[in-house]
Amino acid sequence: MAVLAAVASVATACASGSVEPQAKPGGRSFTVAAAGDVLVHPALVEQAAEDAGRTGGGEAGLDFGPLLAGVKPVIGEADLAICHMGTPVGKPEGPFQGHPEFLVPPQILTALKDVGYDTCSTASHHTFDHGPEAVRRTLDAMDEVGLGHAGSARTPAEAERIDIRDVRGVRVAHLAYSGESLRGPAPEAESWAVSRSSAEEIRKDESRAREAGAEVVLLSVHWGLEHSNEPSVPQVELARRITEETGVDLVIGHHAHVVQPIQKVNGTWVAYGLGNQVARHFSPTGLTEEGAIGWFDFRERAEGGWDVTARYRPTLVDIPPEPERGEERTDGAVEDHRLVDVRHEIDHPDGLSDERLARYRLAADRTRGFLHNRGGPGGDGLRPLSLEE
Template sequence: MRKKHNTIIIFLILIFCFLGFMGAAAYMKFKSAETNITSEYIEADNEIDEEKSAVKNLDDITEVIEEPRISTINLLAVGDIMFHSPQYKAAFNKETLSYDFTSTFRHIKKYVEKANIALGNFETVTAGEEIPFSGFPRFNTPKESLLALKETGFDILATANNHCLDHGKTGLIRTIDNINEYGMKNIGTYKEPNNNILIEEIENIRIGFLSYTYGLNGMDSTLTGEELSYMVNRIDEEKIKGDIEKVRSSDIDLIVVFIHWGNEYQREPSSYQIELGEKMVEWGANIILGSHPHVIQRSQIINKDGKDNFIIYSMGNFLSNQRKETMDNSYTEDGVMINLEIEKDFSCQQTVIKNIQYIPTWVYKYRENNKLFFEILPIDDYINGELNVSIVDSLKGRLKKSYDDTMSKMSEN
């Protein structure tokens, strides 16, 4: 009986051992599965972290390879702005005893004020009303002419021309002061030494402006030798070359030279104009704007070091009383506005002339209600019916001829 009892106890012990072993095995299997699951979660988390890191790195790369920054501005230039006696007399208001020239520019104002910089050749002086107002040969114009130019949108006026000393030192200085009074700047004539370079910065594009004239109509004697050396920029190749080099050393993107040169009423540039123009490009000028001939001369593109540079030898008369009736020369009625699109790519620090637009103009002189008017017409706008201007049939042919003559010269480059 005792033996049987012992057998039962041993059997129970074996059962408990077996159950313990099976429990331990199940526990180990469970822990192994838990470990595997945890490992999978860790691996998944690591993959997510790696993806996040990759996205972050991609963002960094995107920031590095963002679109290059580019600035674009427009520079608009016009030729000779002259005020002969019929023009300032037409601008006089007998009731207010004042002058108003604004209507002359009303049709081209939208082009001028749209430009970032607009400039032209102011071929007269504003010496003051105590000196009688006069036209050719010694100009003196009411300073309200400058107010009209300012209100039209002009920023810079070239004053180095053969009429800048028509009333001597006084006329030259007063003209500069009046230009400044109306918030504009001038180039080519100066009141003080070492002031002959104008630098303008627009949209982070730095442009240097220079201006020179071939002569002074024999009025050089109204200044002393010392005054003449700095008050008027005359064409001197060594001086021009030195000025261009000086501008180039001033962290400049572009150099503009406004130059009064050539032969009056000749529709082809002289050999000297061509020679000097090419020299100035070689020295570092990028845009050369010609005035003085009073008729339009051709333009030219010169490529230097892979970069296009622009010359127009004469932009004609933007405004004057010169015309077929007064000069027996219809070409003196013609002008052209040059709109230059300038682009700077900051990724490579390159500034180029991106586009050139030619806008032919014509000076319309007419009488209405016994009053004389002068208006500058953008010819293309008239042809397209965008101008509310009534022109007699006898003049419409001249308007179309003016457009064709101008554009034929511009296509010669």
């Protein structure tokens, strides 16, 4: 039956005038998971303090483990998991700051590593919020917990290095850039500290990565308009140039804080914006709590190169309501800030109130709509991720 299915597939491709690329027998394969912005707003620091009191875990009175635990079954399954840590970290005891000039607890890095992240992009308009000292502190802390990083640097020599790692026998490079203006002061003498995006720079660095032995090149870009579910004209134009002028294998976007489409551009998957992985904006919109984990399967082709398929898993940050004085929470109501695997909650609704289940369904439907907004369901082969597959 398998042989008949393969013959039928080839016949169908020939009849349509195209031949689908064939996987290399015994070829290598690996999976990549990528998610949106990690923004540790003050309310999440307060939540980590509450959780440390309950668990006795964490460091210096903060435990972010319970906040992120909901996505561990997904992130932990990927061969390579990439986060976006776009803000500098302070010292474990603080002081900390939220928007507009972030300085967040380094304990979040331990939690990101514990749920399964391997490396993170660190180029954003917040990277230089507290100057070069905070950049150095952030990268030192990431090294300490074993998180890779790309997009910012402590020295000019480090800025020239390419992050290449072995992923199931494949040499995979990760490049990261910011296209947004820095909020903090970045002296011209230290302009190397944050990678800035342009088609020319990306093309040059991809070439250097290939020369260093990279077989796959992944690209993270901090770009677009905040709170816009549609990619901006500059985003679309840069995506076109990247996919036409370079051999980058996958583009992962951040910064909008809301979900934007995932589509193929010139045959290459572009995730314009994956929303927030975890955040608690001062004025939540509903959309800023929704995100998507992009899941990409790489399979070696018989004729060379890689066949990449794309799937996704919707996420949501639960936000507890502010109770009125003397008011008790209703059964099944949200009690803590938690990052939720939306699909898992819908499939296992035991104990959920009707209101919470409706909220998860809204997040799933809305995320699906935004992700498919530039191609239509199934147009490029994008589909939901099932952990049972």
